[in-house]
Amino acid sequence: MTRRFLNQAMVLWGAIIAVLWISLSTIFGELLQPFKDFLAVTFTHHWIGKSIITVAIVFLFFCAAWMFRRTDMQTIPRGLVWLLFWVSLCGVIAIIIFFALHAF
C-alpha cells in the first residue's frame, strides 16, 4: 500500500489565513461597530466569535490537508513559513499600535 503524507502547505495556508482573520477582525471590529455587533449577536460575544472562526479556519484547512494527502514527501516552500512569520509579526505590531493609539 502506498504511504500518503499530510499536505503541509495547506496547513500553513490555513494558519496564514487564520492570522490574517484575527488581525483584520480585531482592527475592523473596533472601527466598524456593526461588524463587532454582528459577531457579538451571532456568537454571544465578539471575542468568542473571533475565536470560533479562527478554529474553524484552521480545522477546515487541516481537513483539506488530510483529504489532499500526497503520495510523495513534498518539499514545503520555505517561503510559506516565512510568510506565516511576517504576517503574524505585522498583525501583532498592527494590533499593538492600534490599541496604543486608542488608549493613550
Added chain:
Amino acid sequence: MTTFLIAHIVIGLIGVMASYAVLMGLLKKRLSLAFLKTAGFAAFLAYITSWVTGGYYYVLRYGPVVKPIIKDGGSPWAHAFFMEAKEHIFLFMPVLAFVLWVLFVAAGARIEKDARFKSAIIALASLVTALGIYVALSGVVISGAH
C-alpha cells in the same frame, strides 16, 4: 470562577515554558525530534486549555465585573491597551504552536537537514515565545490595576 483564572495563568505559563523549550531544542546542534514533538504538543495543548479557561473567565467575570472597576480606577489604560491587545494577540499563539507541532511531526527530517528551513522554524518558535512572554506580562499589569 477564580479557579478558571488560576488555571488560565498556570497552564498558560506551562505553554510559554514549553515554547521556550521548543526554541532551545531547535537551537541545539543535534536536534532531538522526539523532544521537539513532545514540547511542541505540550505548548499547543497548554495554549488550547488556557484559551478555554481564560475565555470562560473573561466572558463571565472579567467583562461584567473586573473591566468596569479598572476603567473607573486610576489606570484605565490597563484595560484599554494591555487587555485589549492581550486578548487578541493570544489568539495567534495556539495557531502558531499547532503549525510548529505539525511541522515537527510531518517534516522533522527536513528540519534536521535543511539549515535555511530550520531558520524559518526558529523564527516562528521565537515569535511564539516572545508573544507568550508579552501576554504573561500584560496579565501582570492588568492584575496590578485591579
